[in-house]
Amino acid sequence: xxxxxxxxxxxxxxxxxxxxxxxxxxxxxxxxxxxxxxxxxxxxxxxxxxxxxxxxxxxxxxxxxxxxxxxxxxxxxxxxxxxxxxxxxxxxxxxxxxxxxxxxxxxxxxxxxxxxxxxxxxxxxxxxxxxxxxxxxxxxxxxxxxxxxxxxxxxxxxxxxxxxxxxxxxxxxxxxxxxxxxxxxxxxxxxxxxxxxxx
Ligand SMILES: CC(C)(COP(=O)(O)OP(=O)(O)OC[C@H]1O[C@@H](n2cnc3c(N)ncnc32)[C@H](O)[C@@H]1OP(=O)(O)O)[C@@H](O)C(=O)NCCC(=O)NCCS
Numbered sequence: 001x002x003x004x005x006x007x008x009x010x011x012x013x014x015x016x017x018x019x020x021x022x023x024x025x026x027x028x029x030x031x032x033x034x035x036x037x038x039x040x041x042x043x044x045x046x047x048x049x050x051x052x053x054x055x056x057x058x059x060x061x062x063x064x065x066x067x068x069x070x071x072x073x074x075x076x077x078x079x080x081x082x083x084x085x086x087x088x089x090x091x092x093x094x095x096x097x098x099x100x101x102x103x104x105x106x107x108x109x110x111x112x113x114x115x116x117x118x119x120x121x122x123x124x125x126x127x128x129x130x131x132x133x134x135x136x137x138x139x140x141x142x143x144x145x146x147x148x149x150x151x152x153x154x155x156x157x158x159x160x161x162x163x164x165x166x167x168x169x170x171x172x173x174x175x176x177x178x179x180x181x182x183x184x185x186x187x188x189x190x191x192x193x194x195x196x197x198x199x
Contacts, residue, residue, distance in 0.1 A: 012031065014026035014083075017118075019117055023084075023116070025113070026082065026084075027080055027125065027188065028081060029074060029079065029080060029194075030069075035070050037088075038066060038089060038092070039061065040088070041092070042060075044088070044110055049109075052142070074192065074199070077096045078094065078195075079092050080129075090112075091107075091109040091113060093125065094107075095126055102138075103130055103138060104140070105123070106140070106141075107119055107123070124178055124181075124182040126138075129192045130174060131174050131176070132192070132193075136173065138172050140172070141169050146168075153172060156178060157172055157173065158171055159171055
């Protein structure tokens, strides 16, 4: 993937990443103004992806959920949003601090973009920002049998707890090696820092 930071007119600044299949996607911190894009992106997900992400059948998001998912302080709660080149919301990677140096991380990628390395790039970018804010570990909760998420967590060196009531928990330490080959890392950090300053 090759990065290229861009900001055109009033469009928010993004970093462009190229996926394994050569498609380009644009990454930036998710914003309050992304409510509609988030709702549409959720609608575009398969039933299975919604289920895997929210750990139960979820047909729609309530207004309160959308507010929670789009209004962040970018320090204890941060999310990267990803859009395709035609502006559709295709992925979100989020952490929410749950302790002094630990956060829960969650990933949602449009089905048409699974298996192209986007999950890994987002995990790298999310870990990098989290570490800037003193977070040393990610906890990740997934439905037992979510092989893609298990593989993603395993790639980050996660250790797994035994499945409990249908869910599996993974915990990964966040050493800098995780994002050492992330294209556009410096540009992504700038975008994250600007979002935190703007609050
Ligand atoms: C889980 C999820 C985030 C994975 O994202 P992804 O972009 O498909 O994952 P990647 O392509 O980055 O793959 C990461 C690693 O997992 C493995 N992997 C992922 N999908 C795979 C598949 N279908 N078959 C085999 N291996 C796969 C690969 O080993 C890959 O490592 P590699 O890059 O060295 O090949 C994505 O499938 C998703 O959004 N699912 C729906 C929501 C969800 O399940 N969220 C998890 C709960 S928070």
